[in-house]
Amino acid sequence: MTTIDFSSFVDDLAAASGRAILPFFRTALGIDDKSGPGGAMSFDPVTEADRAAERTMRQMIRDAFPDHGIVGEEFGHQAARSDYTWVLDPIDGTKAFITGMLHWGTLIGLMRAGRPVFGTMHQPFTAERFTGDGAGAWYRGPHGERPLAVRPCRNLAEASLMTTSPSLFPPAGLARFRAVEQAARLTRYGGDCYAYCMVASGQVDLVIEAGLKPHDVVALVPIIEGAGGIITGWDGGPAARGGAVIAAGDMRVHQQALTLLNAANDEG
């Protein structure tokens, strides 16, 4: 079986997706609410941009690789007749998107025989692209190109930690997250997919989240691993399943955080 180079095809997907999304960014168009009226907790925005971008990418994949499977946030699952399945999240960070902020992106992941083998995070507004294949990872942005590499960090006490929002943890998970937060040097909220790319860039040491879907994380696995980092579930199992996920640039910090996340004296 030959190895296919998907990188230029994924570049085309990202570019087409970006063209579909950008007309909706920072405009009054395209705001939707899947969950209907409700309080802050039930607010689940999704935009026309999301749907337009996923429709575009699905069509391009069907045309190029008709036997590949496709899993997307908006339009569900198309079964594979081969080893390959694409996992798409046109706008990861929809709340960042609808508030005009910059930490959102398009996630394009490729699974082979159930394992993530290629991934891209594309931010079309800032023209930034983070790409990885598990063995290497690369960045392209408005100020140039460079390889991505995590940074060493010996101790959690020296680590910078990110999570999208503490409100996204269930109560027991929040107590465990707080234990890690108290041990870390610095915590920042907000970020979605962008935070994981900062781990791959050697700018952040740790991202801890819960309640993720596979499409939130599959594309990020080959980027983190390609940059020399580690990404797993809180149980140490594969991150690609989604759920509770931890990404670290340094194995030692990953291990120290896992110990706290799985401590026996659960306060939740």
Added chain:
Amino acid sequence: MTTIDFSSFVDDLAAASGRAILPFFRTALGIDDKSGPGGAMSFDPVTEADRAAERTMRQMIRDAFPDHGIVGEEFGHQAARSDYTWVLDPIDGTKAFITGMLHWGTLIGLMRAGRPVFGTMHQPFTAERFTGDGAGAWYRGPHGERPLAVRPCRNLAEASLMTTSPSLFPPAGLARFRAVEQAARLTRYGGDCYAYCMVASGQVDLVIEAGLKPHDVVALVPIIEGAGGIITGWDGGPAARGGAVIAAGDMRVHQQALTLLNAANDEG
């Protein structure tokens, strides 16, 4: 007394400041810690970029307007021998900066007789500039230029709310902030100066913070007001003093949030 057009001079300041800052962004250079070793609470990062940019801007101001005053985050206060004082924060959002994230910027404010009259927020990495003079406000970015205008929002229940981090409130302030958060439609953390610019852009309805310094807020006042919004202290007084600040796109949301922030049954 003639009115001086400061906008092209401020453009020059922003450009020079950006050239001083960018070499330090997403590199291992320039990380400093004013507060020495300590836990997450005492971590107060400041970079070489901060100092280099402020030094550059101070020199340019002294050369062009030797009798103007200057207040900067890094190098203190130079008294004015005229009505004008510049208020500079080279990197607002230093924690965002050192984690490689995008929501930081250079704040350049100008006070006349104690009142903010001109302000710019410049993000040199994304090449975005938000500018206002209290009567109007403008955006320039990689995808074009446009005037800035707030959006209407009748009720807090429909409002999107931002704050940099709930950990930045003192306990009593946090309880009051939580009351507003529970009433709002959507809350996002992270943002620093960028969040205020999203109020001016009509993307966010409300920003509530505490513990600000004048250099964190002076430049933002003419942008918010120029876009049709309102920015005050929690007591309704001038925001330019710093401290506890609230910015809103719509007067009605501002009033409803102020009522909750000043409720008699203080839980803190």
